[in-house]
Amino acid sequence: MQNFASSEKNITREPGVVVAAGNSIRDDEASIATRAAWLHYAGGLTQSEVARRLGLTGLKAHRLITKANQDGLIKIFVDGDVSECVELESRLSERFGLDYCEVVPDFDPDALPLKALGIAGARYLKRQIENGEYAMVGVGHGRTLAACVEHLPRMAAGGTSFVSLLGGLTRKFAANPHDVIHRLAERTGAEAYVMPVPMFANTEQDREVLLGQHGVADVLELARSSGLVLAGIGTAEPEASLVATGMVARSEMDEVKRMGGVGELLGHFFDKEGKPFETGLSKRVLALCREDLRRLRIVAVAGGVIKIPAVLSVLRSGNLAGLITDERTARALMEGMPVG
Template sequence: MLNWEERRQLVKIANLYYNDGWTQEQIAKKFGVSRPVISKSLQKAKENGIIEVFIKDETVHTVELEQQLERKFGLEDAVVVPISGQTPDIVQQSVGQAGAYYLSKNLKSVNSLGVSWGSTLATLVREYPFELREGIKVIPLEGGMGRKRVEIHSNQLAYELAKKMGGSCSYLYAPATVETEELRERLMVMEDINEVLHEGEQVDIALIGIGNPYKDSTLAELGYLQEDDLEELRKMGVVGDMGFRFFNRVGEPVNTFNKNIIGISLEQIKQIKKVITVVAGSHKAECVLAALKGDYINVLIIDEQTAIELLRENV
């Protein structure tokens, strides 16, 4: 217990340091003591409740969410984007911007970058700055051909991102899905396709989005999933997908629906050194939770509302 004189001394030191902006060295001279004595006095003032530090900034809440996500799910990194009542389009743009900034700041010693497909990833690529990173090669992680929404296909995103980086890219000249497993096997052994898929397995970083096949689904919008497909997915327990690769509530691949996909598998994604996932929209919370349980994600870039949903006990 501090006596009155000790408490008065600590308050005086704290006031000089925090309110008057004195350095510890200046305070030490005033009181005729060493700087470490002042440092210890400030620590003692905190321990006795004389000093309480408040961080006043709107981002403090999202930083706390990031730390909780990292601890709960064992993530290497988490970025939570504040949304405060924004429209879905603005939320997606904000998450894409955050993803672009994070990627730009985390490319040291990265030689190869894999990219999946989707509208949130397309926003990330659109927001990515033009900068010189000539040594990087960008690899599409699955096929994608057709006339609808080509701007969000893996090949196109690989090309656009490589162009912004001043790097190079590969192309996977194959559709994302084919009608039969036999046709898939024939395509997968073709030299041009096989080489790109092998490159995809070896990338240093993978950029991947997560989809909800039942709500606001780009797969359904593009005609990859029909109503009978969705019914079958429900029966099989599918809750989400990462670039066409479907998984159940605990993150296990549902291979019945993955066997006709031209791209690297969920098992191969899990082996990549760093998988960065960008997600916008709380309707994907259950999908993200399942992907986290499947251990496919190292870095999660997500909007605030979805982060809150993930941290609830029962998603």
């Protein structure tokens, strides 16, 4: 087991309601205050419902809404982009049984909008650290989570620790996903635990031997205690991050795709209907088992045109409690759903 320690601006618009944020609230809080105010005053949600939707404590939600109101920042006005995102959040939450959903407006033209998702994921993680609700936060790895850590400001983690949920050693150091949790520890000064093993063992027998090692077993036990899990969603395509990092051979991913694999969550693959299935890879994965995933609160940060089928697959699996995605992906997820 390894441990790493270390003038007024209108925000929304649409005929009827306006939420404006001034300089009296810090830039980071202004965005959250805007969303909280919109949900409370325009969306009709109670403050406790607002807190649950945004991943805040009740006290924090009340303070933001009260502060915005006292400073005269609430006006009758609505911005189309933000209101449409909130509507998509509500529809996705209802359709897939999510208790948290955040849809960020499109501003990143790339097929994989790492900047937009990274900023949104970093803000969400920052709020969870500040709330101090979770003593242990489990994290996956991949390009999107790396972007989240990249946009996370340096801050004290308080009583929050982090644990990697699956092995991640690769032959390519530059692409080593350990760097995600390592940098997370550096940014927050938190204790962070990793499993010093690859994501996939060479054989099923090797997997059993590695899982039985004292350090690995200890980290898995910590992972099972995670109050919150922040994960990415992978694909079964040749350009998947698992292939790019050398964790999975191209031929192995081709096999997964031939068998109907579409989405990957923390080392486990699902078909287009969200049903899990066994592959040669899944029998060798050094990670939490599927039964463990069902018991954890998992919030995924994922989006982009290339990942829409994979995100839909994992949403249908029922393993997610929350989703942070971009507006383009959110629309495609809803439009691609069959009626009835």
